[in-house]
Amino acid sequence: MHKKLEKILECIEDIDFILNHNEFVITQTIEDKILKPAIKMNIVRIAEEFENFNNDYEINILKNFKNEDLKSMSDIYSNYGLDDTIVENIVKNHLPTIKATIVKMKEEIQKSKTRLSEKNKAKLKELEIFKNNFRIHILNGWTDLVFELGKNIEELCKLANCGLPKIEYIQSKYASLRFDYYFETPVPKIVEKLIDSLIYQAEDKSERICEFCGADGEIRIKKSTNWYIAICDKCANERNDLVKIKEFGN
Numbered sequence: 645m646h647k648k649l650e651k652i653l654e655c656i657e658d659i660d661f662i663l664n665h666n667e668f669v670i671t672q673t674i675e676d677k678i679l680k681p682a683i684k685m686n687i688v689r690i691a692e693e694f695e696n697f698n699n700d701y702e703i704n705i706l707k708n709f710k711n712e713d714l715k716s717m718s719d720i721y722s723n724y725g726l727d728d729t730i731v732e733n734i735v736k737n738h739l740p741t742i743k744a745t746i747v748k749m750k751e752e753i754q755k756s757k758t759r760l761s762e763k764n765k766a767k768l769k770e771l772e773i774f775k776n777n778f779r780i781h782i783l784n785g786w787t788d789l790v791f792e793l794g795k796n797i798e799e800l801c802k803l804a805n806c807g808l809p810k811i812e813y814i815q816s817k818y819a820s821l822r823f824d825y826y827f828e829t830p831v832p833k834i835v836e837k838l839i840d841s842l843i844y845q846a847e848d849k850s851e852r853i854c855e856f857c858g859a860d861g862e863i864r865i866k867k868s869t870n871w872y873i874a875i876c877d878k879c880a881n882e883r884n885d886l887v888k889i890k891e892f893g894n
């Protein structure tokens with residue numbers, strides 16, 4: 645996710661931590677000299693990040709937030725510093741909605757990663773072979789692989805002077821590409837054999853290409869659900885509970 649948003653979230657979580665972890669006895673001195681300045685410092689940091697969004701004209705991000713929340717932050721910049729009343733108002737009335745907005749944006753980003761984007765769907769549809777509707781369940785990371793495969797099959801059929809096959813489905817199964825097709829009119833056996841070997845090569849490659857981002861990856865398994873995914877180290881680090889296939893069962 646956006647670095648500035650991560651920073652804001654971190655600061656809000658720090659403030660939550662300060663407010664919710666009062667197991668020790670808080671004297672007035674501790675409150676005045678440690679807790680309040682710590683909370684204020686975090687609020688100023690949050691306001692700074694919002695100011696950076698403004699300076700960089702990141703309207704697409706800012707438009708997700710409520711106007712009154714944005715105003716509470718810009719006010720810190722334009723006027724009178726942070727007295728206790730302002731701090732209390734921000735902590736009570738603005739930080740919870742700011743936090744909820746960022747968490748929601750984060751979820752949206754995660755969700756969008758778990759399906760093929762419209763842009764990548766459109767890219768595949770550029771090929772004649774993928775023009776018709778068929779079932780496709782892959783993630784964005786395999787777009788180039790599937791495009792390449794489709795293009796190779798098209799070229800082969802052109803060389804062999806036969807029509808294009810119909811695609812039945814394209815999907816990821818056990819972190820490996822599955823590509824099913826059929827010909828409506830019979831073609832020479834050798835053409836089918838060659839297509840099958842192109843598919844076989846792509847299947848083999850797919851297990852080493854991250855399904856999320858397309859970088860070099862390997863198969864990992866989600867222990868709790870036995871879900872298989874081809875994934876790179878970076879994307880695997882953003883998720884938990886994934887083990888490499890060779891370590892599975894140990």
Ligand SMILES: [Zn+2]
Nearest residue numbers: 854857876879
């Ligand atoms: Zn990745």
